[in-house]
Amino acid sequence: xxxxxxxxxxxDEAAFDGLPPAGRRGAGHDGSGLGSPTMVVDHVHVRYxxxxxxxxxxxxxxxxxxxxxxxxxxxxxxxxxxxxHAVRGVSFVAHEGESIGIVGRNGAGKSTxxxxxxxxxxxxxxxxxxxxxxxxxxxxAALLATLTGDRNIMLGGLALGLTRAEVRQRFDAIVxxxxxxxxxxxxxxxxxxxxxxxxxxxxxxxxxxxxxMIDEALATGDAxxxxxxxxxxxxxxxxxxxxFLVSHSAKAVQAMCERxxxxxxxELVMDGPCAEVLEAYRLGVAPGDGAAGPGAS
Amino acid sequence: MESRSRxxxxxxxxxxxxxxxxxxxxLGARPRLRPYIVSLWQRRDFTxxxxxxxxxxxxxxxxxxxxxxxxxxxxxxxxFYVVFGIVIRGARQGIEDFLSYxxxxxxxxxxxxxxxxxxxxxxxxxxxxxRALEFPRAVLPISVTxxxxxxxxxxxVIMVVIVLIKGHRPSWTWLELIPAVVLIYxxxxxxxFFLARIVSATPDxxxxxxxxxxxxRYVAGVFFSLxxxxxxxxxxxxxxxxxxxxxxxxxxxxxxxxxVKAGWLEWSLGVGYSLVVLVFGFIYFWLAEARxxxx
Numbered sequence: 264x265x266x267x268x269x270x271x272x273x274x275d276e277a278a279f280d281g282l283p284p285a286g287r288r289g290a291g292h293d294g295s296g297l298g299s300p301t302m303v304v305d306h307v308h309v310r311y312x313x314x315x316x317x318x319x320x321x322x323x324x325x326x327x328x329x330x331x332x333x334x335x336x337x338x339x340x341x342x343x344x345x346x347x348h349a350v351r352g353v354s355f356v357a358h359e360g361e362s363i364g365i366v367g368r369n370g371a372g373k374s375t376x377x378x379x380x381x382x383x384x385x386x387x388x389x390x391x392x393x394x395x396x397x398x399x400x401x402x403x404a405a406l407l408a409t410l411t412g413d414r415n416i417m418l419g420g421l422a423l424g425l426t427r428a429e430v431r432q433r434f435d436a437i438v439x440x441x442x443x444x445x446x447x448x449x450x451x452x453x454x455x456x457x458x459x460x461x462x463x464x465x466x467x468x469x470x471x472x473x474x475x476m477i478d479e480a481l482a483t484g485d486a487x488x489x490x491x492x493x494x495x496x497x498x499x500x501x502x503x504x505x506x507f508l509v510s511h512s513a514k515a516v517q518a519m520c521e522r523x524x525x526x527x528x529x530e531l532v533m534d535g536p537c538a539e540v541l542e543a544y545r546l547g548v549a550p551g552d553g554a555a556g557p558g559a560s
Numbered sequence: 561m562e563s564r565s566r567x568x569x570x571x572x573x574x575x576x577x578x579x580x581x582x583x584x585x586x587l588g589a590r591p592r593l594r595p596y597i598v599s600l601w602q603r604r605d606f607t608x609x610x611x612x613x614x615x616x617x618x619x620x621x622x623x624x625x626x627x628x629x630x631x632x633x634x635x636x637x638x639x640f641y642v643v644f645g646i647v648i649r650g651a652r653q654g655i656e657d658f659l660s661y662x663x664x665x666x667x668x669x670x671x672x673x674x675x676x677x678x679x680x681x682x683x684x685x686x687x688x689x690x691r692a693l694e695f696p697r698a699v700l701p702i703s704v705t706x707x708x709x710x711x712x713x714x715x716x717v718i719m720v721v722i723v724l725i726k727g728h729r730p731s732w733t734w735l736e737l738i739p740a741v742v743l744i745y746x747x748x749x750x751x752x753f754f755l756a757r758i759v760s761a762t763p764d765x766x767x768x769x770x771x772x773x774x775x776x777r778y779v780a781g782v783f784f785s786l787x788x789x790x791x792x793x794x795x796x797x798x799x800x801x802x803x804x805x806x807x808x809x810x811x812x813x814x815x816x817x818x819x820v821k822a823g824w825l826e827w828s829l830g831v832g833y834s835l836v837v838l839v840f841g842f843i844y845f846w847l848a849e850a851r852x853x854x855x
Contacts, residue, residue, distance in 0.1 A: 299582045300578060300579070300582050300584065301584070302584070303570075303575050303578055303579045303584060305570065305572055305575035305576070306572060306575075314763065354570065354575070356570070356578070378691055379588075380587075381587075381694065382587035382588050382694055383690070383691045383692065383693070383694060383853060384691060384853060385588055385850055385851050385852075385853065386588060389572075390572065390575065390576065390586055391586070391587040391588060392575070392576070392578075392579030392584035392585065392586050392587070393584055393585065393587050394582070394583065394584050394585075397587070397694070398694075399692060399693075405610075405689055405692070405693060407613055407614070407617050409616070409617040409620040410613055410616065410617060414613060417609055418606075418609050418610065418613050421603075421605050421606035421609050421610075422606055422610075422689070422693050422695070423693065424603075424606075424694075424695070426605065427605050450620070
């Protein structure tokens with residue numbers, strides 16, 4: 264039984280070339296001209312445990328003695344628990360009608376923060392308050408590769424909290440959106456990777472949440488599909504109120520968001536209008552104090 | 561650069577007040593018991609489809625596919641019959657129809673054992689799902705034990721066929737098998753709730769569950785008569801007869817085999833064990849609701 268792994272989609276930067284920057288650029292992010300708050304994130308810290316991660320010592324370049332190879336390798340995996348402090352005291356307020364990009368380099372805690380904001384990863388300190396239903400585009404985890412497409416649509420839809428009747432009602436739309444009409448009765452492991460990711464995306468967006476969170480789930484498949492998925496996100500965004508987009512691609516964030524948050528080593532470096540934050544992120548210099556930027560640390 | 565680029569964060573009190581003013585709910589807080597049960601009931605379709613999909617998926621990927629659902633228990637009986645019916649003949653002592661006795665015991669105990677093993681890993685094995693979607697986590701122990709229940713049905717059919725071949729005539733008492741299986745399921749589910757929380761906090765303990773079920777397999781009278789054992793052991797023997805696993809096997813066997821008797825004591829013990837374990841297991845699981853998925 265193979266469970267489909269959550270795929271870390273990579274942003275196709277070319278897909279965003281020539282796109283006008285996201286609208287609402289003039290609107291401030293400090294509450295003026297915006298709807299009421301949809302999410303309040305208050306000094307959130309996320310720590311989690313990882314098993315079997317004790318340091319092995321110098322691992323390259325020399326061959327350890329037989330004793331070391333026999334015993335130390337095993338003992339290094341006994342009682343090896345590392346605690347990772349992935350998010351360190353992040354605070355911000357999101358409002359209705361905002362789309363917020365979260366930028367930062369690999370390992371900056373972007374995805375972990377997003378999971379904590381969706382109520383999926385317990386946070387160890389602080390608080391997250393949210394309106395209604397939050398949804399992370401991450402239904403992948405519920406799907407089973409050995410099941411047929413139609414069965415996966417039912418399973419994924421139910422996992423998102425739809426009723427059976429609601430899934431049946433959306434069934435044709437999902438199948439057409441994913442473009443898998445003639446393959447819907449085949450198991451998902453027979454699909455091409457493009458078909459599978461289109462289906463996952465279609466299932467994920469079958470329900471319109473109040474707060475939508477996207478972890479680099481754009482830009483899968485061909486250009487036509489990318490255009491359709493961007494439309495879908497815009498449609499979801501218009502109904503959802505607030506959209507969060509995690510990405511390390513500045514272009515993707517620029518195309519979709521009017522506000523951006525820059526995370527570095529789990530800390531919030533900068534929060535402001537998209538263009539300003541992206542410019543600072545590109546230069547590697549945070550405003551006010553240069554010490555927080557990645558170039559200086 | 562203007563100063564608002566790094567806004568001063570609200571104090572925790574101000575944040576809470578702002579959230580309260582706009583009707584935001586706190587995430588990651590454990591829901592109260594009653595709304596929790598309601599939301600669990602609302603997710604019943606998801607629970608069921610997840611369970612049946614998993615059951616289907618487990619037998620996919622081979623030439624015979626779903627036929628293995630029937631073949632596996634048949635082969636298992638063959639192994640036990642060779643070992644305990646032919647090699648170690650002493651096991652048959654005090655049992656008239658050893659094959660039927662063995663089949664009922666084996667199939668039901670396999671259900672209990674795999675239910676406990678998988679129930680314990682309910683959160684650990686689906687941690688990706690926990691981290692991707694919001695739903696009451698009690699769905700998972702229920703779903704994985706339902707998977708085992710679904711996968712047990714072919715074995716139940718084979719069991720009835722074997723018993724018929726051995727010359728047992730169908731009677732109304734056979735229907736007692738249904739409440740017996742329901743009680744066993746509820747007991748397994750209750751244990752599953754307990755184990756799922758313990759194992760998700762301390763994964764090491766997941767390795768001990770199969771050891772404990774192994775021990776239970778040898779003392780619960782799966783392939784020998786408990787009465788013969790009890791006669792040899794005195795007080796300890798009484799305990800061996802009335803421990804949960806033995807009681808449930810006795811209930812199931814008494815429905816079909818005339819040589820095994822279950823009175824009001826066995827039935828009330830069976831009901832008692834199930835309810836106590838289920839209620840306390842569920843509450844114990846619910847108390848940690850906000851912590852699943854952390855590791």
